[in-house]
Amino acid sequence: xxxxxxxxxxxxxxxxxxxxxxxxxxxxxxxxxxxxxxxxxxxxxxxxxxxxxxxxxxxxxxxxxxxxxxxxxxxxxxxxxxxxxxxxxxxxxxxxxxxxxxxxxxxxxxxxxxxxxxxxxxxxxxxxxxxxxxxxxxxxxxxxxxxxxxxxxxxxxxxxxxxxxxxxxxxxxxxxxxxxxxxxxxxxxxxxxxxxxxxxxxxxxxxxxxxxxxxxxx
Amino acid sequence: xxxxxxxxxxxxxxxxxxxxxxxxxxxxxxxxxxxxxxxxxxxxxxxxxxxxxxxxxxxxxxxxxxxxxxxxxxxxxxxxxxxxxxxxxxxxxxxxxxxxxxxxxxxxxxxxxxxxxxxxxxxxxxxxxxxxxxxxxxxxxxxxxxxxxxxxxxxxxxxxxxxxxxxxxxxxxxxxxxxxxxxxxxxxxxxxxxxxxxxxxxxxxxxxxxxxxxxxxxxxxxxxxxxxxxxxxxxxxxxxxxxxxxxxxxxxxxxxxxxxxxxxxxxxxxxxxxxxxxxxxxxxxxxxxxxxxxxxxxxxxxxxxxxxxxxxxxxxxxxxxxxxxxxxxxxxxxxxxxxxxxxxxxxxxxxxxxxxxxxxxxxxxxxxxxxxxxxxxxxxxxxxxxxxxxxxxxxxxxxxxxxxxxxxxxxxxxxxxxxxxxxxxxxxxxxxxxxxxxxx
Numbered sequence: 001x002x003x004x005x006x007x008x009x010x011x012x013x014x015x016x017x018x019x020x021x022x023x024x025x026x027x028x029x030x031x032x033x034x035x036x037x038x039x040x041x042x043x044x045x046x047x048x049x050x051x052x053x054x055x056x057x058x059x060x061x062x063x064x065x066x067x068x069x070x071x072x073x074x075x076x077x078x079x080x081x082x083x084x085x086x087x088x089x090x091x092x093x094x095x096x097x098x099x100x101x102x103x104x105x106x107x108x109x110x111x112x113x114x115x116x117x118x119x120x121x122x123x124x125x126x127x128x129x130x131x132x133x134x135x136x137x138x139x140x141x142x143x144x145x146x147x148x149x150x151x152x153x154x155x156x157x158x159x160x161x162x163x164x165x166x167x168x169x170x171x172x173x174x175x176x177x178x179x180x181x182x183x184x185x186x187x188x189x190x191x192x193x194x195x196x197x198x199x200x201x202x203x204x205x206x207x208x209x210x211x212x213x214x215x216x217x218x
Numbered sequence: 219x220x221x222x223x224x225x226x227x228x229x230x231x232x233x234x235x236x237x238x239x240x241x242x243x244x245x246x247x248x249x250x251x252x253x254x255x256x257x258x259x260x261x262x263x264x265x266x267x268x269x270x271x272x273x274x275x276x277x278x279x280x281x282x283x284x285x286x287x288x289x290x291x292x293x294x295x296x297x298x299x300x301x302x303x304x305x306x307x308x309x310x311x312x313x314x315x316x317x318x319x320x321x322x323x324x325x326x327x328x329x330x331x332x333x334x335x336x337x338x339x340x341x342x343x344x345x346x347x348x349x350x351x352x353x354x355x356x357x358x359x360x361x362x363x364x365x366x367x368x369x370x371x372x373x374x375x376x377x378x379x380x381x382x383x384x385x386x387x388x389x390x391x392x393x394x395x396x397x398x399x400x401x402x403x404x405x406x407x408x409x410x411x412x413x414x415x416x417x418x419x420x421x422x423x424x425x426x427x428x429x430x431x432x433x434x435x436x437x438x439x440x441x442x443x444x445x446x447x448x449x450x451x452x453x454x455x456x457x458x459x460x461x462x463x464x465x466x467x468x469x470x471x472x473x474x475x476x477x478x479x480x481x482x483x484x485x486x487x488x489x490x491x492x493x494x495x496x497x498x499x500x501x502x503x504x505x506x507x508x509x510x511x512x513x514x515x516x517x518x519x520x521x522x523x524x525x526x527x528x529x530x531x532x533x534x535x536x537x538x539x540x541x542x543x544x545x546x547x548x549x550x551x552x553x554x555x556x557x558x559x560x561x562x563x564x565x566x567x568x569x570x571x572x573x574x575x576x577x578x579x580x581x582x583x584x585x586x587x588x589x590x591x592x593x594x595x596x597x598x599x600x601x602x603x604x605x606x607x608x609x610x611x612x613x614x615x616x617x618x619x620x621x622x623x624x625x626x627x628x629x630x631x632x633x634x635x636x637x638x639x640x641x642x643x644x645x646x647x648x649x650x651x652x653x654x655x656x657x658x
Contacts, residue, residue: 106504107520108541123292124300126258126562127479127518132541195274197291 007065007072009047014072015040025214026080028157084138084215085178088150088163107131107188112151113217115188116164125190125199133201136183136209139176140165147176149184149201154216161216167191167200174206183209245326246271246319251404252296253334255376255436255656256479256518258561259288259300260307260612261334263404269319270294276317276325283312294320303561306615307335310411331408334657335613339381340631340649341369348650350381350397354413359647362416363397371431372651376478377438377459378403378414378658382422384430391426394442395419396457401658414658422457433483435476436518436656441466441483443474456496466496479518486511491524506544510536513557517612521563523547525554535568537587547589555580558608558617563587565636567610567617569602577624582617582639595639597621603629609654610636620651 018024019037028036107128110118112135119125140150140163148165152158168184169191170176186203246269254262276297277290287302301307310333317325338353339362350363350372363369366385370392373382380398387393399414422442423430430444438459445452454466454474468474472486482495491510494503506524513523513535520540527533533554536544548554552570559566564587571580580601584593602608606620606629615636621644622629628648634641645652 106541109501122256122479123298124257124262125291126300127256127520129258130539131520195277197289 003061003065005047005050007069008043008050010069010072012040012044012047014075015043017076022213023080026082029154029216029218030214032156082158083179084152085141087158087161088140088152091162108134111135111217112137112149112166113153113164115166119199125197128188128199129190131188133184133186133188136181136212139178139180139182141178146170147178149182151217152215153218167198169200169202171203181209181211183207245323248315248325248328251330251332253403253658254298257300258519259303260305262298262300263332264296264298267295271297271317271319273297279316281314286311303612307613310408330404330406331411332404333411334403336611336654336656337413338618338631338652339374339655340652341372342647342649343628350383352413352655360413362399364419372653373432373434374653374655375434375438375440376436376656378656379438381655382432382434382440384432392430393426394422394430394444396422403657431473433474433476435480436478437480439476439480441474441476475512478515484512514559516559516563517561519562521559523557523559523566525557535566535585537563537566539563547585555602556608558610560610561612567608569597569608582634584639593637593639599623600632603651606651607653611654616642618652618654620649
């Protein structure tokens, strides 16, 4: 029967496996990964200590331990597969402060998030019209209008994720699929939509890519 | 005993509720107007409000006199009004501001005046040496610096809030000073508009230096590169517009220039030009190899014009567009004496010179971004003073040059139309060098 020692062992292994396998990349910012790893190690050590402790056999079984064990097993068995598009639609739009502003980056070296940050700090998109763009992100479905190419930024974890999206003039020959990860090469242009000047990426090349190992950006 | 805390809680609740209801009914207010230099038009103004505004309603309800093509940018607050780049302004703009915030509360209709036209400043010979003076709209000159035996360099701060200068004393040593100005380019009435007022004068570096080079960006940051009398005393000091100072760990092999939009610097190295961020980052600096010098930045567009020196003594003019290799606009054996470009890098002006029959024949050319010469005009009888800049005033579409002519001791400021290249006026006042000071 599942008791405290084995349960702690199981959770410790779950956390260590998540740390080792890269699953945390989908849930948590990189700087916090080691925290999870250390927690897993502590749980593992506590579990071993409890197993070695005398009198553990007399411990009463509790049903919520079983639930917890089941949960850990499910986490181990089922890899996370979040819909970034749905998540982005449910989140507020305010981007967290960047860790470091480096807008003198050559434009083709700016990530999608850096582009969005730049365009929010500098509301005159005509200043960047014609700049080369080389970005990657997932397709973010919009309730109205064409989908955006987007990334999720996080302070800590998926729970505080904030979307950063850019409009794309999708070519007629290409149908973007929600949550599809794409790499886009092109140029930045400015279009007037609803009496607003909007920066729009004009793609010259769109290629489908695998989800990056670390899809969340700081 | 239990009644008192309950009463206190009720009072606090009522106060919070009252404050919330009061704030809910408070109409939006204009907090400040800030002229913005980092923009793509001919002039721009940032409007900061106390509440998130409805931009579409503000745009509909606000009137500009004279009516000029403009656009509103930004989401809620601040909002930016950008005057289109092809608009030429000859007078201040009357801004009749109205609109509503996102709660549909009306902004009180109010009038403001905005004069985005830059000021002409010049280093003028005066009794006792030289002085930087500003020409008012009526043509009068007013001093904005103290008198120095000689002024070797003047750099107007990009935000119009001052000038930095290098003054040379009788001993030949140099000092770096800063004259702080308070702009008066926005005001509730036209009568309150006027030239900036000198608010303070102070040294930027302690003591004297052997040399100093200055550079400013459109945000008003100032880079002071100086070298003292001791070996290894060279330093690059960045004085940010917010008052912060920092010494940059850079060792350039020549004068550095701040990028107009801020955040970076162009510095000459032994094998070309290097572009690097001011803050230390992991990225490697961008290098542009070859014998090139920076001619002019094209506003905050990220574009710049370079002058390239070839081994066979030819010169070329190149346009640098972000992410692209430099594009050659002109190649010839004429000397390139000065270049300028507009805020978008679409029009490039150059003064080309050739030494013939013991005198310099100079020509001003207007080149498109494709490299086509669309207009040219001989400067005769004038010549561009060696080492002086050509500067564009985008608000009036006028080029400013420091011109000299044969047998004339002092130079004069020349205003030239940016499209026709016709001379509008050569100001009949002896100067050493003329520049534009942004209205701020």
